[in-house]
Amino acid sequence: MISALLLALIPLKHVGAASKFASLNATLGGRLGETRPISEPCYEDSASDACTYVQENYVNSTFRGDVYGAMMYCVEPVWETCFATDQGCVLNYKDPTDPTPWTTQKCEIGSLSSAYLAVESPEDVQLAFAFANSTGTLLSIKNTGHDFIGRSVLKNSLALWTHNLKNISYNATFVPEGGQADVSYTAITLGAGAQWYDVYKFADEHNVTVVGGYHPTVGASGGWLMGAGYSVLTPTLGLGVDRVLQIKIVTPDGVYRTANEYQNADLFWALRGGGGGTFGVVLESTILATPQLTLQVASVSFNSTEETARNFLKLVIDNGVKWSEAGWGGHTYQNSFISVNPLLTHQEALESMKNASDYTLALNGSVVIEELPSFFAFFEKYVPAAEAVVGVHPVLGTRLIPTSIFSNEAAKAQLLDAFAAMIPFATVDPQINAVTPLLYNHTEGATSVLPAWREALWQVVFAAEVSWNATEAEKQEVFSLVDSLTQPLRDIAPDSGAYMNEVFIYEPDFETAFWGANYPRLLALKHKYDPNGLLDCWHCVGWQGAQDGRYSCYPDFS
DSSP states (O other), X not given: OHHXXXXXXXXXXXSOTTSTHHHHHHHTTSOEEEOOOTTHHHHHOTTSHHHHHHHHHTTOHHHHHTOTTOOSBOOTTSTTEETTTTEEOOOOTTOTTOSHHHHHSOOOOTTSOSEEEEOOSHHHHHHHXXXXXXXXXXXXXXXXXXXXSOTTOOTTEEEEXXXXXXXXXXXXXXXXXXSOTTSOEEEEEEETTOBHHHHHHHHHHTTEEOOOOSSTTSBSSSHHHHHOOOOTTHHHHOOHHHHEEEEEEEOTTSOEEEEESSSSHHHHHHHTTSOSSSSOEEEEEEEEOEEOOOEEEEEEEOOOOHHHHHHHHHHHHHHHHHHHHTTOEEEEETTEEEEEESSSOHHHHHHHTHHHHHHHHHTTOEEEEEEESOHHHHHHHHHHHHSOOSSBOEEEEEEEEEGGGGGOHHHHHHHHHHXXXXXXXXXXXXXXXXXXXXXXXXXXXXXXSOGGGGGEEEEEEEEEEOOTTOOHHHHHHHHHHHHHHHHHHHHHSTTOOOOTTSXXXXXXXXXXXXXXXXXXXXXXXXXXXXXXXXXXXXXXXXXXXXXXXXXXXXXXXX
């Protein structure tokens, strides 16, 4: 069938004996795959069944996640295309049947790797590291492709694809390796390729709750986890880095390590906030599970005008601290929000959200405040309909907004003005994410995550869109727009920072914005575990800079 054909591993048949990949491919028994862009069938034969299948599934996240040559977000300049050479192989995501792409352009590999290895074991990664060290081959690491910054693809690299490591297991008495038997945890262990929908379903079957991402196909053990890992449950249960108990990883020196509180503790600290793609290849993580939680869910929406949107955002700003302190976590837009709360009774939830309900009902909007028996029940009912669209080309601007500014009327007014300025240009409305660990009692210094997370009330996201066939000037215009609309948030919160997984691609002073005072120690640990700089990615710890040849597909923006 067509899907099986498209999802199959493509042998490295076009790499000749003289290629540097030939020896590695032989060692692996012919398991290296040759990268093919997801849209290639339409460029080869637009009338074929294979092309029709791609067109029908072009913005389907499950389909994209199962194909190495696809990314979830195709924003220029990288991901599936190369800005500098104008190479790529994409469809018009607004209308995948539009013949313009394959009748006006060639299908080229763009920024995707030349070859990939579907990782099955630590030995696979060790072989790849040894090969890269001996040949000078660049490496990249990819799971599902949920990547706004292009860190998981790299032109001319060998990609390590962890997508197929999908094991999930439950342990009611998990003891981290090296720990004491009388100190155990209820935990779930996840292979690097496990995705959040499957994890939530598995947790529900075992009557527990875990903290994870908001998109069904986000990987649970990769960049989401190591970059901080936020959730609508984070206000009460903490960030992903607060709840990981153990990580198994192959570091660039070729050693397969277990990192936890008891062994390789410095690496464990670095992995809990230092970001993915730079300290090694994670093969497995074990996370804390909480007994099943009953949730109150509040969902409101209305048809907005410029005036009603501004008034609604003002209401949200005025009530943000109160709602978060009550335990609400969720996502707010200019005319809607969806929030969950594990602390309140249903009657308390109704009272807590009365002002938002009254405002919405006065505009003939929709209000639902209900109790659901588990996080999985909430996820299945609400998230698929609201999940971010994949296959599109967004450019993000983000900032963590400190709780302290909400006691300052002038700062609140500035924040409202910043939101209002974004609305006319946004692909995604200014998104207010109440996903910071406001009520979580963390241990100071236990993780390397940006300290500003602990002081923030919200993470704010703005996105503008780049057309699939935009000119260089049009792309630069969008970059400039996003930067200019993000700057007021930086001005409002100059001592804060940004979530490294969802951020402007050219975020200024990224070391401070992503890690604050933790960066020097993270850099020292990067040098310890990767002394030869084998792994590098855009604005990661130890980044070698835009002038490095591996970033030739990123545009020059200043």
